[in-house]
Each structure stands twice: as C-alpha cells, then as structure tokens.
Amino acid sequence: MAEATGRTGEAPVTAAMLVIGDEILSGRTKDRNIGYVAEFLTNIGIDLKEARVVADDIQDIADAVNALRARYTYVFTSGGIGPTHDDITADGIAHAFGVPVIHHPRAVEILKEYLGDRINEARLRMARMPEGAELIENTVSKAPGWRIGNVHVMAGIPAVMQAMMDAIGPTLRTGARMLSETVEGRGIKEGDIGGPLGQIQAVHKDVMIGSYPHSDGTRFTTSIVIRARDAGALAAARREVEALVDRLAAETGD
C-alpha cells in the first residue's frame, strides 16, 4: 500500500507496541491494549508500525525491545510490572539496555505513601526498574510506569495502561495527524470493487485506500477506508471512490 506523506519537511513519527505476558499467549487473557494504543497513536499523528506479544521471559523481552527501539521513534510496552515473581519486564528491559535493576527511590516513596501498612517485599517489586528510568504517573492505582530511552513501560491492566498512556501523550513528538474517512459500500462485494479500487489507489499515491468486507447483519458489504495526512488529497480520492460505489451499487448492490 502507498505510504502517505507527512507535511513537507516533517519526519514521520513511528512506534511499536510490545505486549508482555504468558496469559496472552496461552489465550487465557485476550489482549485489548494493542487496539487501544493503535487508536490513541493514530489520533495524535504517530504511526504504529508493528506490534508484538512475547512471553514472561527475560531474553525474549530484551530481544524484542532491542529490535523495536532501534527501528521506531517510540516503543510502548504493557504487562509484567506488577508485584509477583512472573513480573519481570524490568529485568528484561534492563538487560536490553545493559544497566542494573534498582528500586527507584521516588517510586518506593509513592508506594509507601499509598499503601501504608500494606507495603511488603512483593509490592516493593513495583518500584524495581532499570537504573536511569523516569516515572510515568498512574492516576488509577499509583504504582508508576516508567520510561527509559524511547521505551515507555506500562501496566497490563487496560484501565491502568490507559491512564499511563494519557500521562505519556503530552510528552510525545507527534506528526501530522492521519485523516481517515469511510465510504460505505452499500452491499458491494469486495471482489467486485477490488479491481477499480486498485486503479484509484494507483493514481492517488498520497492516500491509503483499504477495503474491509463485513456483514452488516443482513448482507455482506464492503467498507472503503481512505486515509491521508492532507485533506485535499483525501477529498479528491474520496470523490472517485464515491463515484465508483454509486456506479457499482446501481449494478450489483442497493
């Protein structure tokens, strides 16, 4: 698919998401964080280019973090920063950066203030992070996330991760926002619109045209999604897609 261009002179801002947790790979827990982060980043003009899910394994975490942080502007992780023995994200990322794991003094203070008598060795694990990490506020349950280099480390619980993403958002360099519009295919099948849609895409190289077949409850139809950073380019492509849908719907659809 053609790559949309940003505003002139503006480097695209890219990102990868890394979900950490055996429970996702066993199927016991269904990931919701990739989809959330994808939408969040799209809305602020950052292109999510890749996502990965790895096990609670120090080497697997380190290998994935090193591959992703070298390739993209930002990396976001979720999972593995809780109080139990299998929460080893800190160890994996410290290994990736070649630095020791410490108890972050300010994180220890936050946990002690919030937890009072309930503080114990397990809960203090939540202050473990690579030396040099900076805290990310957690307005939900206080135990902070953290950032080291271009890697942002968040909790796995969706509500907590989302609060951390809100805290991170204003610190990120963002690109021109990707604009997106959907033309409903009104009963047209993807196989009928695929050929001419490819011709429109070939001419409009500054937009990205995707087609998504789905059932609307009573019939199969196709949504055509047009994305671009330039409103004029998007509008021009949209007009052609709408004319195509009008023509095909008259023949085969509504």
Added chain:
Amino acid sequence: MAEATGRTGEAPVTAAMLVIGDEILSGRTKDRNIGYVAEFLTNIGIDLKEARVVADDIQDIADAVNALRARYTYVFTSGGIGPTHDDITADGIAHAFGVPVIHHPRAVEILKEYLGDRINEARLRMARMPEGAELIENTVSKAPGWRIGNVHVMAGIPAVMQAMMDAIGPTLRTGARMLSETVEGRGIKEGDIGGPLGQIQAVHKDVMIGSYPHSDGTRFTTSIVIRARDAGALAAARREVEALVDRLAAETGD
C-alpha cells in the same frame, strides 16, 4: 517463569502467530485472531511463543515470516489474502521463501466453480500464492488458505480464519497438552499473595504459576492459574496454592 516440561523424550511443539494488516495497526479493526489461535493451540498441546502484527508491506511481511519460521515449529498468519490491491500476503511470503507468485491451478478451479459469473481479475487474486504452496480448505467462503513450508496462511475475517484453523488442526504435530487450573483468590490482593506464591513457584519448577489481578464486580481479587503438562505436578502445586489462599483469605480476604 519456569518452563513446563513435556512428556519424557517429547520435543516441545512451538508456534508463532503473524497478523497482517494496516487496519489492525491503525486501530480501525481490533484483532481477535491472536486470542483465538492462542486458545486453539494451547488446547492441542502447541505452545504459542510469540505473536506479531505487521503492516501490508511486502518487506515487513517477509522479514517477520523469516524470523518466525526459523525459530518455531509452526507459523500461522491471518490477513491479506483477499481480492484487493492491498492484499499482498502472497507477495510477502513468496519473497521470504525466494519463490515466484503463481495462480494455483486448483485454487483457480475452486474459485471458478464457486463464483460462476462473478469471477473477475480481482477475485482471481485469491488464487495467487507462492509456487509450491498447498491449499487449506475454507468451508465458509471457499477461497482457500495455503501452506508453504511450516507457514500456514489464513484469512483475516475471524469466521473464515477459524474454519481454516479447523482444517489445519489435524495436520499438526502436537505435544502433551498443557493442563491448566485456576484457584480463585477470594478477595486477596496480588501484592499480598505475590511473595509466598513466588516461593511456591521456586519449589515447583515443573509448573507455571501466574497471578492475574482483576475486579470481580464488587472488589479487587486475584486469580491464580497453575499450568503443567503433568497432572501430578499440577495437583501438588495446586494443594499448596489452595492452602496459601485459605490462610490469606482468613487474614485479609473473605
């Protein structure tokens, strides 16, 4: 986390899942295939070790396929085998294997039989696959998936992917099934059970113990999931976890 051992003399069977599609990375469509494949494989004794999501980009697809097929017993992909210009999974995987893309003769026949007058150039794209690929039956919408080497290529639409997974299942070498049992934490917080649970894990190296905090609607509690391939090992660890939960629930929970 400790790795569970399979039956004596049995090599573990491993897998990776690769989801292909811009619509997942933009957040427009939420992936449901990773979770489905994770559960499916767990139930037949195959360990899903990694999942990735990449864009509709030939080089990105090829790089991911080559990394994963070298590392795991099986690779499963979803997405990008439909009739439109952005369906380029065949091109990416052919590039990974260094073979040309052809129209598979039997796939062309299947499409012509099923589609009759509706056959066109776009729909014939669904017969494009790397030379040497073998077909995977699609009982839902006929256009087949395909296998090349250890890589199984499926549709992105969940109902179609699930039908293809059913067709693939009996062809796979499977390991000893992972047994899994959950002990409910009855209001115990993860930070209270984390320390002693780590001690149980340290002793029972042949099981995997995970703890998952969640709200049961009225309070926060923790589920403890114990997994092993050996029923005896699982039962022994479970007894200790249950005794621990009894003790802690008397102190802090129900």
